[in-house]
Amino acid sequence: MNVHAIVLFCCLAASNAAKILLTTMPQGRSHAGTFMPLMHRLVEDGHEVTVFFEIFRPELPLGGGVKENLILIKGDDMSVDNDPVFTNLIWSGSMRGITIAIPFYQASKTCSALLENQPEDFYRLSNQTFDLFLTDSLFSPCGYALALLSKKPYVMMHSSDLEPVYSYLKGYGRNYGTVAPFSIAYEYPEFDVDKLYDRFGALVDFLETTFSAIVPANYFMQRAINPIVDNRYSLNTYVSQSSFSFYDMPESVAWPMPGANDLVSFGAHCKTAQPLKDEFERFVADAKSKGTILIAFGTICNWEFAPKRIVDAFVDALNRLSEYRIIWGYKGPKLDGLKSHVMVHPWIPQESILQDKRTKLFVSHGGLKSFKEAVCSETPVVYMPMFAEQLRNSWLARSLHFAEFLNKKNLTADYMEKQMRTILDDNSYQTSVSKLRQFYNDRPSKPLDAGSFWFRRLLKYGGRMPEYFYRVGAKLNSFVYFYMDALSLIAVSMYFVAS
Template sequence: MHFSKSHIISMQPLAEALSLRGHNVTIYAAMQGEAAMPTTMDNGVTGRWVNLPKASEEDTKRFSKMIWTMDFGPMVMAWPFNLGNQALTKILTKQPDAWWSVANETWDLIFADELFSQSSYAMALMSKQRHGKPFAVFSTADMLSTFASINSLGRNPAVNPSFYTSSEPFSFNATSLLDRFYVTKDFIVEYLSVGLLSEYQSRSGVGQLGFNDFTWSSYFKEAQLIISDYPERMNHPVPTGNEIINIGATCSVSNDKMTQELLSFVNDEKSRGTIYIAFGSNVQWDYAPEHVLDAFLTAIEALKEYRIIWSYKGPQLKVSNHVKILAWAPQIAILNHPKTKLFISHGGLKSLKEAICSATPVVFMSIFAEQTHNALICNQLGFAEYVNKHTVTGADLLRQARKVLENDAYLANVRKVKAMNNDRIMPPLEEDRMFLWLSDVGKRSLRETAKETFVCRRLAAGSRGRALCPGTTMAAARHVDDEAPKQLLSDQPHSAQPHATEYPLQQRSP
């Protein structure tokens, strides 16, 4: 998960839940050209970061333009995996001390990012090899078909929408031979891209740390659990396994409040409700095609009976008084405000979950990654409509917005999906079931290694341990070069940190 605050945000709820249960939790990530990240995060979680050089202006511009103009296909997946590989090489070459200061510590449990994070793969495997410590794979999106196949989950790619759903046609019908052909084709291409090419790239990366025989199969075989942040009850039915724990139904909590000025704006008595527009931090409006900006300006100008908040950074726009443009907006607070009627979004997973948790109908305009797939699922569930970024016009966007705003079925359906999402004995991160599963991981590892220092075992005992939730790279590793410094080859943790077993056992309050 190099260069991705999004993946860190996905991991944070679990990290905080573990911390609140008395464990020492660290998120370790490599960021590219970011401002200094806090070392102390919410609820006692510690952050440790490697800042890699910022991408060149030309590369940034190329990427920002690309996501507006291209469709996201399965062959593209090899590219971010290769970026993760390059990042690991840069870290080991230019900032080895930052990496090894974490790698030489002993972690009781590691959560390794599933996607694009060769640092995570190496640290997790090293920790298992050197210290017998278990690790879990953390999936920040729906599991790739390739990984589902490698884990023998028996998921038929022909009967579910593709992860790479096309924006045109925006549809999927399992009874259609043509639709089944296209999703099967995507699965085959993804397997070539991820299962073969990206595996080969990853082997060269983690091979720098001694794992020259790395394969996806051997990696997932070593993993004790797979934690998934995808809301499992909104997708098409798929086979799962006992080793998969879904925490995607967790609703985000934010302390950000709406300012008095913003509250006055949305509470205007003349307003029929609030429309909120936001496309995440990766979408740069500076590079949006002219027809997209024209479409948005035309549509919002025609919706004068509503108050519109647009989270926007880009060229200066001339808008009427019923529109408020903000460089940053308190998204969760706005979506949960009772006057909010519509969310216009790119379809990122966190925005999708926030729409469900706030019971807000959506009009999606997907930009990249699996966003079109997310939009299609929500459309099939009856609480969202869609416009195509390549062809959208003001009339298209206005028609879809009014369709959602003026038909109560969309609100009823999103409330139904929210009810299904929340219909649990308790929220996923509060379930003792999840921590009992983690305890079982520790017990199985204990039988395998005859050691008694696992955080998973301590979880059941209500005591403290240490965990590393990697938001990019992850846990402890060993250097295999004969000329490496002796302290890097030592099985002892870095001297700046105490060994996990030195923490006193503390009983958690009931």
């Protein structure tokens, strides 16, 4: 290639590059981490990607060439993982659809603190020019304000499956009466589409979630950001006017759902982890060990707030499994009485441990990332779901026969040991997850390639596709969307005929 061709190529590459801002929930490295494989791919494609979220304490770097503009909130720590009400809900309560307003309230308080006490930090970011905004579908009011102030196109990023309320507001036509609800009840962790009771429960959960998001959560966010966006924010309008929806739930492990031009699943990909080394390798290499068990519960499940009954049950159950080497990702009060076959560490190389062939079991909370890591590493799981859609993920894994379930509300050492040994002593769980891995990402194009393609298309059209690309249903009011006009006409006609 001659010099002129190289210069032309570089100019073309530069002309196609875009500045993209991703905004997530406060202290939102977990959500940002979900999006990172796709963000890293966009960086590889030549785009400049910046991530914003409010923080109360330092976060680990996101890597992959992604720029970070994390704003440290001065004063009280208002993150959800340190809020007593929310942490009690996580460890001991039930999270129904109606409770989704709680983290929206916390995020709105954080955004208000930023706007009131540190406006210079917010406007330093808002005065920058970006070509496209990617906004976390959950708990990011200051991110929504940045997108509205820019008057540029924006995309909704879903860190798990597509939430029911967004499906409704975008007119995707998903029937949430026929799929397992986001908030399955601990008292009845089942779903059978053939049962009227289960379908009715799914409908109730959809109505609860939709009401909670559209009324109280929307009010909290409006109170936080409407003063600076000229009263332009409402959840309904914001969601319906988004250019695209990217969600992380792999289609191959869930259930059939309607698709759409502007709906992209990017989650079905597996990363290659580094081999185990140093203290972790030395620990699991014990010749007397029957294998490794990994315990990890993510960042939101703060062990500082865990009830003593749960911690005691873990310690007792793990002590009974002395023929295995157990690594527990734990950051909390000092644990007494653990035997030497259990390693406790505040940070663990989770993917490296899971992909190590000596690992026989994963004990986790059922977040989507842990669900996917289990499939990618072909590791059976015992899930103890804590909140949000984790109980549904656990139900799905159990229905695919690569997991068992622990109910946090009645956890005992006997119960935990029984569920763990059920999987350790039955090879059918390993067979199921290995079979699932075979078709997990067996598809014509890789999900990250598809994500890259649709971002190129979006940017080609200035961040929003032509209007004929979108569904009319997203513009309809609820009365028309649910055929109430037609049903009213039928009812009136039947009345006159009968009279």
